[in-house]
Amino acid sequence: MMxxxxxxxxxxxxxxxxxxxxxxxxxxQADDDPFVATALQLxxxxxxxxxxxxxxxxxxxxxxxxxxxxESLDYRGYSLSVLEKVADALGKKVLITLT
Amino acid sequence: MMxxxxxxxxxxxxxxxxxxxxxxxxxxQADDDPFVATALQLxxxxxxxxxxxxxxxxxxxxxxxxxxxxESLDYRGYSLSVLEKVADALGKKVLITLT
DNA sequence: ATATTATATATCAAAATTGATATAATGTCA
DNA sequence: TGACATTATATCAATTTTGATATATAATAT
Numbered sequence: 001m002m003x004x005x006x007x008x009x010x011x012x013x014x015x016x017x018x019x020x021x022x023x024x025x026x027x028x029q030a031d032d033d034p035f036v037a038t039a040l041q042l043x044x045x046x047x048x049x050x051x052x053x054x055x056x057x058x059x060x061x062x063x064x065x066x067x068x069x070x071e072s073l074d075y076r077g078y079s080l081s082v083l084e085k086v087a088d089a090l091g092k093k094v095l096i097t098l099t
Numbered sequence: 100m101m102x103x104x105x106x107x108x109x110x111x112x113x114x115x116x117x118x119x120x121x122x123x124x125x126x127x128q129a130d131d132d133p134f135v136a137t138a139l140q141l142x143x144x145x146x147x148x149x150x151x152x153x154x155x156x157x158x159x160x161x162x163x164x165x166x167x168x169x170e171s172l173d174y175r176g177y178s179l180s181v182l183e184k185v186a187d188a189l190g191k192k193v194l195i196t197l198t
Numbered sequence: 199a200t201a202t203t204a205t206a207t208a209t210c211a212a213a214a215t216t217g218a219t220a221t222a223a224t225g226t227c228a
Numbered sequence: 229t230g231a232c233a234t235t236a237t238a239t240c241a242a243t244t245t246t247g248a249t250a251t252a253t254a255a256t257a258t
Contacts, residue, residue: 037194053205064205064247065206066247067205079176079179079214079215081176093131094195094196095136095195095197095198097196098144098193104225106226151233161217164216164217171237176215178244
């Protein structure tokens with residue numbers, strides 16, 4: 001991890017992903033589904049900081065796998081405390097609203 | 100559960116609770132701590148609908164204990180999926196923002 | 199085009215949450 | 229005020245999440 005790679009930007013990544021019908025199906029739910037919405041926010045924030053999942057995992061004191069799961073649009077099992085840890089490592093604060 | 104009792108309103112409840120230094124200590128963190136903020140929002144929403152924890156638990160297909168834990172200002176373990184279930188039972192949508 | 203690195207996910211053990219039951223302390227009602 | 233109901237939480241089993249390891253596929257670097 002001496003060499004810093006340049007990750008694809010969120011926008012490029014999203015554009016690429018939207019070519020996949022499966023991804024499109026999920027992405028359409030972002031407004032209604034806190035998991036999908038959160039996953040996309042996490043991916044955006046991570047790519048913005050140009051961190052790999054492994055690097056973020058290290059900063060958040062969790063595992064690369066946990067990060068991957070949380071970024072997956074169809075994973076719905078993680079805890080709020082893991083989310084808070086990861087968000088913190090991304091320099092973000094978690095704001096939860098019941099609307 | 101034939102007879103509907105009248106729960107103390109959130110405002111009254113909060114006023115009463117704020118007399119306790121321990122509660123005050125936690126309540127002060129609501130702006131910085133998603134758990135505290137969420138707990139208070141859950142309590143407010145539940146009392147607004149005049150539901151007991153048991154009634155809400157039933158609607159959310161979870162347990163009274165789970166509700167109590169989530170409403171506790173010092174509990175930090177629950178999953179986002181349980182939160183979503185409970186919010187849904189309260190007629191609320193969970194909105195998560197990383198700010 | 200090839201070498202290297204990142205990501206998604208399978209397997210499974212370890213850790214944590216959830217639920218059932220019970221109950222003391224607190225709240226509501228008659 | 230006493231009877232009844234609600235809430236917070238202890239104990240512990242059942243269930244789920246997290247982490248370690250591994251690896252096929254995809255992305256990035258050269």
